[in-house]
Amino acid sequence: xxxxxxxxxxxxxxxxxxxxxxxxxxxxxxxxxxxxxxxxxxxxxxxxxxxxxxxxxxxxxxxxxxxxxxxxxxxxxxxxxxxxxxxxxxxxxxxxxxxxxxxxxxxxxxxxxxxxxxxxxxxxxxxxxxxxxxxxxxxxxxxxx
Amino acid sequence: xxxxxxxxxxxxxxxxxxxxxxxxxxxxxxxxxxxxxxxxxxxxxxxxxxxxxxxxxxxxxxxxxxxxxxxxxxxxxxxxxxxxxxxxxxxxxxxxxxxxxxxxxxxxxxxxxxxxxxxxxxxxxxxxxxxxxxxxxxxxxxx
Numbered sequence: 001x002x003x004x005x006x007x008x009x010x011x012x013x014x015x016x017x018x019x020x021x022x023x024x025x026x027x028x029x030x031x032x033x034x035x036x037x038x039x040x041x042x043x044x045x046x047x048x049x050x051x052x053x054x055x056x057x058x059x060x061x062x063x064x065x066x067x068x069x070x071x072x073x074x075x076x077x078x079x080x081x082x083x084x085x086x087x088x089x090x091x092x093x094x095x096x097x098x099x100x101x102x103x104x105x106x107x108x109x110x111x112x113x114x115x116x117x118x119x120x121x122x123x124x125x126x127x128x129x130x131x132x133x134x135x136x137x138x139x140x141x142x143x144x145x
Numbered sequence: 146x147x148x149x150x151x152x153x154x155x156x157x158x159x160x161x162x163x164x165x166x167x168x169x170x171x172x173x174x175x176x177x178x179x180x181x182x183x184x185x186x187x188x189x190x191x192x193x194x195x196x197x198x199x200x201x202x203x204x205x206x207x208x209x210x211x212x213x214x215x216x217x218x219x220x221x222x223x224x225x226x227x228x229x230x231x232x233x234x235x236x237x238x239x240x241x242x243x244x245x246x247x248x249x250x251x252x253x254x255x256x257x258x259x260x261x262x263x264x265x266x267x268x269x270x271x272x273x274x275x276x277x278x279x280x281x282x283x284x285x286x287x288x
Contacts, residue, residue, distance in 0.1 A: 056252050062240070086231075087236060090239075095241050
């Protein structure tokens with residue numbers, strides 16, 4: 001069981017870090033009706049509006065990487081694994097709410113003007129939620145300290 | 146060791162600070178013409194809103210994850226494990242809020258806005274750290 005929980009925790013941490021490099025949200029935006037569509041893509045380390053990089057992009061990757069590190073340290077201590085899994089749940093939950101806001105803001109603002117525009121979650125958030133589930137699974141099979 | 150009663154008191158103090166943070170403003174930006182954008186846990190308020198303000202106001206549900214972690218912390222007054230889960234999850238959520246606030250500040254300053262942190266964020270950070278201290282102490286007492 002020790003080996004299984006260690007493997008699950010390592011996998012959860014790796015998945016969480018991988019998630020930071022994947023898109024969290026993908027929004028297609030038009031600034032004016034006659035302008036071309038531009039993709040607005042947010043990952044854990046950058047936000048791009050078309051080819052333009054947002055220099056003030058939120059670095060969601062930092063708290064995610066910290067939670068992943070705690071999860072990895074949980075291989076040694078069950079209580080740390082539990083705290084790491086809870087921290088992953090916290091970052092995933094808060095990020096999800098933020099993305100939900102950004103997507104619904106975009107839908108009421110832009111898509112109302114042009115229905116061909118789209119907005120949705122990227123794969124990153126699903127991988128992050130998957131990592132959270134894996135981490136809690138690892139806690140369940142983790143032998144007591 | 147600080148003892149179980151002190152640990153519980155810290156967790157309870159964390160709950161009160163967090164609950165206060167859910168009411169107070171988190172941050173605000175003042176732009177030219179006295180236009181002020183105030184962000185709270187349950188919505189964005191634009192004071193002196195001009196007619197050409199971009200359509201659609203952000204009405205965040207930032208309070209939802211924090212209300213959930215605060216509920217875990219409250220349960221944590223009686224159950225050690227709930228306190229640890231609530232404090233760790235709230236720390237994670239505060240991490241996301243922190244990077245988001247830094248980003249918002251950057252955008253506000255770029256648009257010549259006067260950015261200010263509200264008491265809500267200060268109380269949230271304090272409440273999270275106090276509750277985490279209590280939760281960790283409660284874990285050590287349990288052994």
